[in-house]
Amino acid sequence: MDKRKLTLIHDTIKQYQHIIIAPHGRPDGDCMGTAFGLQDMIRATYPDKRVYVVGEEAEYVKFLGRVDTIDDDAFRGALVIAVDTATKDRIADKRYDKGDFLIKLDHHPNVDPYGDIVYVDTTRPAAALIILDLYALFKDEYVLTPAGIRALYTGTLTDTGRFKYPGVDGDTFRNIALLYDLGLNAQDVYKHLDTRSEAFVRFKGYVLQNYKKTVHGVAYIEITQALMREFDVNDEEASSLVNELGVFEDCPIWVLLAEYEEKIVRARIRSKGPVINEIAGQFDGGGHPMASGANLGTWDNAKKLLDALDEHAKAYKASNRNAS
Numbered sequence: 001m002d003k004r005k006l007t008l009i010h011d012t013i014k015q016y017q018h019i020i021i022a023p024h025g026r027p028d029g030d031c032m033g034t035a036f037g038l039q040d041m042i043r044a045t046y047p048d049k050r051v052y053v054v055g056e057e058a059e060y061v062k063f064l065g066r067v068d069t070i071d072d073d074a075f076r077g078a079l080v081i082a083v084d085t086a087t088k089d090r091i092a093d094k095r096y097d098k099g100d101f102l103i104k105l106d107h108h109p110n111v112d113p114y115g116d117i118v119y120v121d122t123t124r125p126a127a128a129l130i131i132l133d134l135y136a137l138f139k140d141e142y143v144l145t146p147a148g149i150r151a152l153y154t155g156t157l158t159d160t161g162r163f164k165y166p167g168v169d170g171d172t173f174r175n176i177a178l179l180y181d182l183g184l185n186a187q188d189v190y191k192h193l194d195t196r197s198e199a200f201v202r203f204k205g206y207v208l209q210n211y212k213k214t215v216h217g218v219a220y221i222e223i224t225q226a227l228m229r230e231f232d233v234n235d236e237e238a239s240s241l242v243n244e245l246g247v248f249e250d251c252p253i254w255v256l257l258a259e260y261e262e263k264i265v266r267a268r269i270r271s272k273g274p275v276i277n278e279i280a281g282q283f284d285g286g287g288h289p290m291a292s293g294a295n296l297g298t299w300d301n302a303k304k305l306l307d308a309l310d311e312h313a314k315a316y317k318a319s320n321r322n323a324s
């Protein structure tokens, strides 16, 4: 945690009357939880400020709040805070640079340090926890209502796989303890996150019956547009199943390949050992060492990605054998 920079961010928020919070495209629970948590905290603390969240929506986290539709004029003189977004081209609302001042607030590797203030803390396993760092630092000043508490909890839960992923540490739980002290209703969040359509459950059955494995242990599933139509699920729901393939002892890497509306194939790559974000980087992607994404374009490129990951898994297993 960089207290000096967080203080600078706090002072900047105080200075601006109009604040626009900008998450990434294809939003996930963390970027929406971070955005609506920050919006709630600023609104509740400074009722005179106007605070918007712009961008896209995701069905499964709509319970956290709805994005605002604002015209270009709203950006004039505004403070824009981009959250959970490593590179500026991933920000959903392309008008992010039309404001007066831009803050980048993120926890991914800082490959594109855009903005007037760049706050990147890769030790935090969810961006929502950075909002809680800010809250904790100015606890006497900041107010969070039940909506913001719920949003920040949801963001942390979804990005940490419910506190399972690497990066979760004592600081994570110290911040989450703040939410419990504020009256968090965790059961209410689980109720929302654990509700599934029957179509989705049937599709999950398909994934569990039809995944494949490469020779050296990359488990993967291929999901076409036709398949999603057949099961009546959308790409967002389909992609959320990636970690169903993370359970095999002989597969340190697993991948979900899905064809999106524009016929573009994307990959979600996960690992429980080998670092995979460098390989993702070779396929127009990137992310965390154990969780990355890649834009493949075609199924041909998907094959190339699987080949590269298979080689990687082979080398990983060989080095483990030598070490033991």
Ligand SMILES: [Mn+2]
Binding pocket: 030, 031, 084, 107, 125, 126, 127, 159
């Ligand atoms: Mn995140």
